[in-house]
Amino acid sequence: MKLPDNEHESARGGGSLSKDGSAGRRLDRQMLNHVEVEIEAVLGYAQSSIGALNELAKDSVLELDRALNEAIELKLNGKVIATGEIVSLDGKFAVRIVDIAG
Template structure:
């Protein structure tokens, strides 16, 4: 039968007959080995695999041609052929967003009957990302 006693430090009940594990009771094979070549190699492989996974995540790229602020009543007057004037000049670079975050700017180009963007500026925080394996 277990003996239950009150621990004076924190007033919790403790079972005095429960065995506290010692170093001999712990299976050393279940513990991570410090400074092990295999452990270091496994960690490196995990990092490379994680990097490959992250680099292959699809993202949405959006290019913002411009913005305008109008009243709803003016929007409701639009019909086919109506013109919406944007605030940006044709000389200003277009903002490029990745998943809603501004990442770069560029200028519009036409390539094989499709629009494209020539990157003219990349945010400094993106320039420091190392993507080489």
Template sequence: MPELLEGLRFDAVLRLGSRELTLGDAVRLQSGAGLRLDRQIDEMVELVVSGRVVARGEIVIVNGNYAFEVTEVAPEQTRKESVEWPTSIQ
């Protein structure tokens, strides 16, 4: 990987699960409300970049902070495609 790209930043999201809501349901949410997600507690968490799953793993605690421990990595091509490269770098 060229050094130019080593410092490239991108947004990543850890997806624990999802739930479809109506706008009305979202507006009526209150502190303390619970939302049931589409995953079981023992299922892996997904690391998502630009809408693509690039890794899966577990949530762990390290020095009192939450952390993501990678247990599976998507194929290299999938990971490369998840980054929106400026046309001058492609």
């Protein structure tokens, strides 16, 4: 991308150059719309001793700290961004958003 030759010329994508020559452009949000991120759907948490984990086998049940009807957390980079409920969509698990973190 070619930057403007002087501080009065607009930089491509909005904004202008500051007196120190750095580009003071606003981030074009449209550019971010195509960035892929991974979201975690957290059903719940459990605590266990190493001994109890070593005894897990097929058909063992690990109890989580949430009720069946309780909202799950959707996390991005370890931070809760929303809560929702588990639903079925075309034979797969899906999440219906109940609340967006603010």
